[in-house]
Amino acid sequence: MSGNAREAILAAGRLSAQSHGYGGLNMRELAAEVGIKAASIYHHFPSKADLAAAIAERYWQDTKAWLEEVAAANGDPKAALKKYPETFRMSLENGNRLCLGSFLGAEYDDLPEQVRQQVQTFADVNIGWLADRLVDAGLTDEKGSEAQARSIFAAVAGAQLLARSRSDISLFDTMIDSFQEAGLMPG
Amino acid sequence: MSGNAREAILAAGRLSAQSHGYGGLNMRELAAEVGIKAASIYHHFPSKADLAAAIAERYWQDTKAWLEEVAAANGDPKAALKKYPETFRMSLENGNRLCLGSFLGAEYDDLPEQVRQQVQTFADVNIGWLADRLVDAGLTDEKGSEAQARSIFAAVAGAQLLARSRSDISLFDTMIDSFQEAGLMPG
DNA sequence: ACCTGAACACCGTTCAAGT
DNA sequence: ACCTGAACACCGTTCAAGT
Numbered sequence: 001m002s003g004n005a006r007e008a009i010l011a012a013g014r015l016s017a018q019s020h021g022y023g024g025l026n027m028r029e030l031a032a033e034v035g036i037k038a039a040s041i042y043h044h045f046p047s048k049a050d051l052a053a054a055i056a057e058r059y060w061q062d063t064k065a066w067l068e069e070v071a072a073a074n075g076d077p078k079a080a081l082k083k084y085p086e087t088f089r090m091s092l093e094n095g096n097r098l099c100l101g102s103f104l105g106a107e108y109d110d111l112p113e114q115v116r117q118q119v120q121t122f123a124d125v126n127i128g129w130l131a132d133r134l135v136d137a138g139l140t141d142e143k144g145s146e147a148q149a150r151s152i153f154a155a156v157a158g159a160q161l162l163a164r165s166r167s168d169i170s171l172f173d174t175m176i177d178s179f180q181e182a183g184l185m186p187g
Numbered sequence: 188m189s190g191n192a193r194e195a196i197l198a199a200g201r202l203s204a205q206s207h208g209y210g211g212l213n214m215r216e217l218a219a220e221v222g223i224k225a226a227s228i229y230h231h232f233p234s235k236a237d238l239a240a241a242i243a244e245r246y247w248q249d250t251k252a253w254l255e256e257v258a259a260a261n262g263d264p265k266a267a268l269k270k271y272p273e274t275f276r277m278s279l280e281n282g283n284r285l286c287l288g289s290f291l292g293a294e295y296d297d298l299p300e301q302v303r304q305q306v307q308t309f310a311d312v313n314i315g316w317l318a319d320r321l322v323d324a325g326l327t328d329e330k331g332s333e334a335q336a337r338s339i340f341a342a343v344a345g346a347q348l349l350a351r352s353r354s355d356i357s358l359f360d361t362m363i364d365s366f367q368e369a370g371l372m373p374g
Numbered sequence: 375a376c377c378t379g380a381a382c383a384c385c386g387t388t389c390a391a392g393t
Numbered sequence: 394a395c396c397t398g399a400a401c402a403c404c405g406t407t408c409a410a411g412t
Binding site for chain 1: 394397398399
Binding site: 019020021096098106108109110123147150151153154155157158161162163164165166171175177178179182183184 | 210285294334344345349352358362364366
């Protein structure tokens with residue numbers, strides 16, 4: 001409708017993809033949510049692959065902006081790191097949804113190349129941000145920071161995946177606590 | 188051919204599900220791999236949902252048997268725990284495949300009830316085995332053992348998910364090393 | 375018992391054609 | 394530009410019929 005069908009498609013598409021993945025992203029349903037016909041989506045995106053790539057691109061851009069806000073608002077890098085799991089937690093709160101990067105990561109074999117690239121960038125954004133905080137906090141040397149950052153990213157994503165399949169956010173919180181107590185990430 | 192089409196369907200179906208998930212499991216393709224027609228699968232399994240449930244059930248049974256072997260072969264529970272990531276590593280080696288529990292966990296919203304139950308049991312088997320080893324090793328008290336076990340399971344699954352999307356087993360190994368060095372799990 | 379061709383109802387995707 | 398009807402390809406599934 002009116003203002004911007006493209007933006008409405010992106011927003012609804014993101015939510016659907018976080019619930020059902022790339023394969024489960026349904027063009028007719030998505031169109032209905034936006035108030036148009038499925039064929040009309042193709043006026044805004046040349047294909048489902050391009051739509052998914054645009055959704056994933058927007059997803060990492062939003063994530064990056066959020067992470068930068070967190071870093072700016074928390075001078076202490078340890079305090080910033082403590083906030084990191086919050087986006088994953090919000091996905092669970094918002095309809096028990098999965099991180100889009102995790103869902104698309106699972107579907108990686110069947111993903112069009114454009115989508116794969118955005119999934120990689122999403123991971124790079126997360127790992128890069130974490131590595132920068134870890135170095136700033138003096139928790140790792142520069143050499144090992146990326147490896148440590150990757151481990152944190154993977155562990156938090158894994159915790160979200162498991163908590164989601166039980167529809168139980170408290171499990172997510174407990175797992176994050178365990179990671180922090182073990183010293184995998186600062187708490 | 189031969190002895191047992193049902194077993195061949197289960198074996199090929201498991202591999203396909205670990206690559207493409209439940210939604211991506213294709214009856215016609217699966218039949219072709221086994222050397223029969225799609226309609227013939229229904230002689231062995233009443234529906235795709237029942238087939239997937241049987242695949243997932245067999246999957247946790249195989250996992251459980253493997254874990255019990257590892258426990259039996261390693262009197263030292265820490266040595267057994269050190270071997271735990273090995274099954275996840277083997278999946279990556281075997282065609283860059285994902286743990287079936289992780290893939291179905293991502294698709295949880297769209298899973299038939301029979302399949303969901305087997306996914307839960309798979310998680311329970313892993314967490315129960317880990318909790319038993321942790322208690323035996325004196326690494327946790329009985330009260331906190333399940334929470335600790337869940338964290339290990341989630342972290343290892345997350346590491347596999349991320350390593351798979353890069354098709355890079357060395358990333359998996361490095362993340363496991365990080366988990367062990369942090370003390371999340373014994374190394 | 376075990377398998378199959380053919381068909382069914384459905385659904386995502388695409389394109390030619392409308393405004 | 395923006396949208397759509399309708400065709401297309403493919404899906405899980407059924408069933409009468411074959412061995």
